[in-house]
Amino acid sequence: MTDTAELRKDLRELIDRICADYPDAYWREVDEARRYPEEFVDALTGTGCLGALVPEEYGGLGLGLGDASVLLEGINANGGNAGPVHAQLYTMGSVLRHGSEEQKRRYLPGIASGQLRLQAFGVTEPTAGTDTTSIRTTARRTDDGYVVNGQKVFISRVQHSDLMLLLARTTPREEAARKSEGLSLFLLDLREVEGVELRPLRTMVNHETNEVFLSDVHIPADALIGEEGKASATSSTG
Numbered sequence: 352m353t354d355t356a357e358l359r360k361d362l363r364e365l366i367d368r369i370c371a372d373y374p375d376a377y378w379r380e381v382d383e384a385r386r387y388p389e390e391f392v393d394a395l396t397g398t399g400c401l402g403a404l405v406p407e408e409y410g411g412l413g414l415g416l417g418d419a420s421v422l423l424e425g426i427n428a429n430g431g432n433a434g435p436v437h438a439q440l441y442t443m444g445s446v447l448r449h450g451s452e453e454q455k456r457r458y459l460p461g462i463a464s465g466q467l468r469l470q471a472f473g474v475t476e477p478t479a480g481t482d483t484t485s486i487r488t489t490a491r492r493t494d495d496g497y498v499v500n501g502q503k504v505f506i507s508r509v510q511h512s513d514l515m516l517l518l519a520r521t522t523p524r525e526e527a528a529r530k531s532e533g534l535s536l537f538l539l540d541l542r543e544v545e546g547v548e549l550r551p552l553r554t555m556v557n558h559e560t561n562e563v564f565l566s567d568v569h570i571p572a573d574a575l576i577g578e579e580g581k582a583s584a585t586s587s588t589g
């Protein structure tokens with residue numbers, strides 16, 4: 352067996368072992384009560400596998416996308432729901448690829464250990480779904496950072512996340528040279544910011560998804576990930 356095949360076999364066995372403690376009845380109960388599967392997420396976090404894609408130098412497992420997919424496939428194959436946890440694996444990709452070294456050292460070790468949850472991303476808006484360039488949420492420059500105003504919709508896991516990636520316009524679409532320019536990506540610390548209001552949306556399956564209203568949300572300058580106005584080349588979420 353190759354090293355990769357051996358590793359993936361181990362990952363499958365790990366997930367099978369965890370999932371054995373969370374049978375179908377658990378998932379039915381969680382969905383009926385519309386509650387977040389906190390116990391399952393904690394158990395998974397404890398294994399360190401949600402830090403699979405974080406490089407080892409930042410405390411993660413340094414695995415690849417195929418290995419992470421094996422984890423998610425295993426959860427679903429066991430009758431569970433990977434929806435509540437999958438974004439903890441990949442949302443940090445924007446910080447890893449485009450964040451400063453200081454941002455990486457500040458956030459990635461906590462994300463890898465699960466101490467910090469970054470599993471929410473705010474992209475979609477009521478008037479901007481597939482066409483992301485139509486977003487209307489703005490981030491206006493101030494002396495020490497930005498002030499954000501706008502509205503997002505279908506933003507999942509935000510009630511169970513410490514951090515949220517946010518896409519906002521720093522230049523209005525009409526004033527940008529190209530419609531894909533003038534978009535910026537920010538990492539909001541939801542434990543600190545004020546002016547973020549959540550309204551849960553009821554969906555067929557319990558996705559813990561929400562409308563998010565942003566009213567004069569002050570964020571520091573170092574919340575910007577990558578270059579201002581260049582988020583179309585920065586975002587790694589989908």
Ligand SMILES: Cc1cc2nc3c(=O)[nH]c(=O)nc-3n(C[C@H](O)[C@H](O)[C@H](O)COP(=O)(O)OP(=O)(O)OC[C@H]3O[C@@H](n4cnc5c(N)ncnc54)[C@H](O)[C@@H]3O)c2cc1C
Pocket residue numbers: 471472473474475479480481482504505506507508554558560589
């Ligand atoms: C349960 C749930 C959870 C979600 N979680 C998040 C989240 O955490 N964060 C977040 O930012 N978003 C989230 N979303 C939003 C999701 O990413 C959007 O629904 C998606 O981007 C599509 O946008 P829309 O629903 O406005 O559909 P629309 O953009 O209105 O598209 C509707 C249909 O038209 C098609 N269509 C659109 N434009 C074209 C075109 N030019 N040519 C041909 N066909 C086209 C689309 O393929 C689609 O079939 C979530 C959605 C759901 C349902």
